[in-house]
Amino acid sequence: MELPKVVERFVETQNNYDSKAYTECFTESAIVHDEGKVHTGKDEIRQWIEHANEAYQSSMEPLKYEESESNGVLTARVSGTFPGSPIILQFHLGLKNDLIDSLKVTG
Template sequence: MTVILPEPLADYFAASNRHDIDAMLAPLAPDVVVRDEGETHRGTDAVRRWMTSTTDKYHAKVEVREAAAISGAWRITGIVSGNFPGSPIILHYDFTLEGDRIAKLEIGL
């Protein structure tokens, strides 16, 4: 089953699966906020450091399984596989868009 995502989200996941940090940053707003693993990263410089660290550490790939728009935000369910205990796991990605940019991303179970 193919899940149709808005362009910024499709671009983000495609770049993430290629481990292309520059392309992952492209759809993000300059003041983006990312929450993952109990930490909050604000702005593209901090998010670049987070992306580089997690990409190098986990080498993760996401298979998007479901997507739902909820009050102007998107909840994506993905099967994530990589170099970590318990792989693969199901994670949820909660995105807030502002125009054609990702303003906020929260990743969790």
């Protein structure tokens, strides 16, 4: 499966628990929706992913990717130290200038 470069980096940095490089996949004003919370801008996104890495130690295995215009949906098997692991999640991505401008994680 071929992924856009930024989505490839998104998966790679998640699997390496590299929160700094992960954050660089996003625009300055990006918005993330996950677990009923909203995180806006790179600082909040970095704090969110650092907490998630520490709490869940999750990694993702891409299963499917669909793209339409500037939006993509990555379906991945996510494993970690959370109840119910592994689970299949969808990452709804808004892309802008080869970066992620929005991300919504759904189950």
